[in-house]
Structures are given as structure tokens and as C-alpha cells.
Amino acid sequence: xxxxxxxxxxxxxxxxxxxGLYRSLRGPTILDRMLGLDLVIVCTLGITLLLGVxxxxxxxxxxxxxISLLGFxxxxxxxxxxxxxxxxxxxx
Amino acid sequence: xxxxxLWRLSGCGLIVIGLGFTGVAALGVLRLPDMLCRAHAVSKAxxxxxxxxxxxxxxxxxxxxxxxxxxxxLFQFLTIPVAGHLVSLVAYRKxxxxxxxxxxxxxx
Numbered sequence: 693x694x695x696x697x698x699x700x701x702x703x704x705x706x707x708x709x710x711x712g713l714y715r716s717l718r719g720p721t722i723l724d725r726m727l728g729l730d731l732v733i734v735c736t737l738g739i740t741l742l743l744g745v746x747x748x749x750x751x752x753x754x755x756x757x758x759i760s761l762l763g764f765x766x767x768x769x770x771x772x773x774x775x776x777x778x779x780x781x782x783x784x
Numbered sequence: 785x786x787x788x789x790l791w792r793l794s795g796c797g798l799i800v801i802g803l804g805f806t807g808v809a810a811l812g813v814l815r816l817p818d819m820l821c822r823a824h825a826v827s828k829a830x831x832x833x834x835x836x837x838x839x840x841x842x843x844x845x846x847x848x849x850x851x852x853x854x855x856x857x858l859f860q861f862l863t864i865p866v867a868g869h870l871v872s873l874v875a876y877r878k879x880x881x882x883x884x885x886x887x888x889x890x891x892x
Binding site: 694697701704705707708709711712714715720721723724726727728730731734735737738741742744745748750753754756757760761763764767768771774775 | 796799800802803806807809810811813814819822823826830833834837838841844845847850852853855856859860863864866867868870871873874875877878880
């Protein structure tokens with residue numbers, strides 16, 4: 693893989709991760725923070741993919757499956773908790 | 785031109801397009817005014833970007849016979865939109881204030 697493409701792509705994904713972190717620090721509601729952390733997780737997956745393409749290996753695929761499953765489960769758990777009430781911790 | 789060279793080139797192009805879609809999703813999360821708009825940006829653009837990135841790396845690694853790639857692509861299509869939907873559902877149930885275009889008068 694072209695190393696220039698790898699560097700530019702990693703920089704772009706790092707910028708996307710920074711956007712997600714900014715939203716999760718700044719976001720007015722707790723749902724905004726959840727969205728920002730979702731974006732951070734997916735950008736981590738993207739950087740892992742680029743690393744795997746550069747190193748010409750497919751070992752990283754298990755890690756990608758596990759991390760996307762973990763992010764999805766955490767989002768679902770927090771959403772169900774918020775929907776069931778959680779008044780004091782509700783979206784405010 | 786060799787066939788594997790063609791695969792590598794098309795994988796490179798798919799990776800670039802996927803990176804562009806991911807950048808659009810990040811821009812939407814950063815700049816859009818409302819929570820529902822941000823959920824829209826994440827659940828659509830990010831899904832397409834990750835699916836294109838996975839397809840491009842599958843082509844570049846020449847690993848189309850690896851079932852884990854297909855599983856990962858299916859997983860992205862299953863999980864990211866469902867998470868976005870759940871978050872939007874909570875926002876709808878809790879009646880979060882929505883953004884309206886201040887240039888247009890309110891209807892009804």
C-alpha cells in the first residue's frame with residue numbers, strides 16, 4: 693500500500709476521532725456524547741483496517757469484529773437504561 | 785494491465801471513497817445543529833464509509849475468500865444503523881427540542 697495514502701488516511705481518521713471526542717466532551721445531551729463515542733470507536737476500526745492493509749495481514753479482523761460488537765452492545769445497554777427511566781441521568 | 789493490479793487499484797479507490805464518507809460523517813457530527821441531525825449523519829455516512837473501507841481492504845489484501853470480511857461488512861450494516869435508530873428513538877421519546885430553520889416561518 694502506498695505509504696502516503698496510509699498517512700493521509702490515518703490523519704483523516706484521527707481528525708474524525710477528534711470531532712467525535714469534541715462532541716462527546718461538549719455535547720449538550722447524553723445522547724450526543726454516545727454518538728461521539730460511537731464515532732470514535734468506528735474511527736479506531738478504520739485505523740486498524742489501514743494498519744492491516746499496510747502490514748498485509750488479516751489478523752486484525754477478529755479484533756474488528758469484537759470491537760464493533762462491544763460498541764454496539766454498550767450503545768444498546770445505555771439506550772435501554774435511558775428508555776426505562778433514569779430520570780436524574782436523563783438527556784439533559 | 786494485470787488483473788491483480790486492477791484489483792489493487794480499485795481497492796485503493798474504494799478506500800479513498802470510504803475515507804471521504806467517514807470524513808463527511810465526522811463533519812456532520814461536529815457541525816450539525818441538532819441531535820437528530822447528528823444521529824442521521826452517523827448512521828448513514830459512517831455505515832457506508834466503513835463498508836467501503838472494508839471492501840477496499842478486502843480487495844487490496846486479495847482475501848475475498850475469507851468469510852470474516854463478509855461477516856465484518858454484514859456486521860457494520862447491522863450494528864451502526866440500529867444504534868443510530870435506538871439513540872434517535874430515545875431522543876424522540878424524551879421530546880428533545882428540535883432545530884428549526886430560523887429563516888422560515890413556523891408552519892401550523
